Amino acid sequence: MFTFRMMYNSTPVKIIENSFRVNIKPFNHFLGEDNNGSYTYFNYHARDLDGARKVIVKVYSTNHTWIHCDCPWFRYNCEVALAMRGSSTITKSNGQPPKIRNPLMKPMVCKHGIATLVDLSMRQLISI
Numbered sequence: 001m002f003t004f005r006m007m008y009n010s011t012p013v014k015i016i017e018n019s020f021r022v023n024i025k026p027f028n029h030f031l032g033e034d035n036n037g038s039y040t041y042f043n044y045h046a047r048d049l050d051g052a053r054k055v056i057v058k059v060y061s062t063n064h065t066w067i068h069c070d071c072p073w074f075r076y077n078c079e080v081a082l083a084m085r086g087s088s089t090i091t092k093s094n095g096q097p098p099k100i101r102n103p104l105m106k107p108m109v110c111k112h113g114i115a116t117l118v119d120l121s122m123r124q125l126i127s128i
């Protein structure tokens with residue numbers, strides 16, 4: 001799995017900049033456990049001029065991170081690359097590697113995901 005730092009460092013600067021304009025609102029969170037260990041599950045609402053999105057983040061005690069956003073950019077650039085290492089789940093895409101959009105399969109995240117992860121980091125709920 002990937003950490004927040006690995007995701008942030010793999011995300012294009014333009015997406016990081018666009019994340020500054022995303023308004024995010026924590027919706028709910030709870031504790032859970034799965035094969036990767038115990039985690040805290042966060043549900044966020046993210047909104048900007050492009051519309052409203054839902055972001056889900058699971059932060060494991062090992063600091064590994066699972067993330068999903070329902071926007072098209074996440075679907076076409078991030079979902080498969082993250083899911084290959086257990087840091088997301090294929091739900092929206094066709095599961096094919098993003099040969100053109102992310103040929104190196106970098107663990108990049110969309111602007112909504114970055115805004116959410118940065119918020120979690122600022123609230124010290126995830127460490128960089």
Ligand SMILES: [Zn+2]
Pocket residue numbers: 053069070071072073074110111112113
């Ligand atoms: Zn998104």
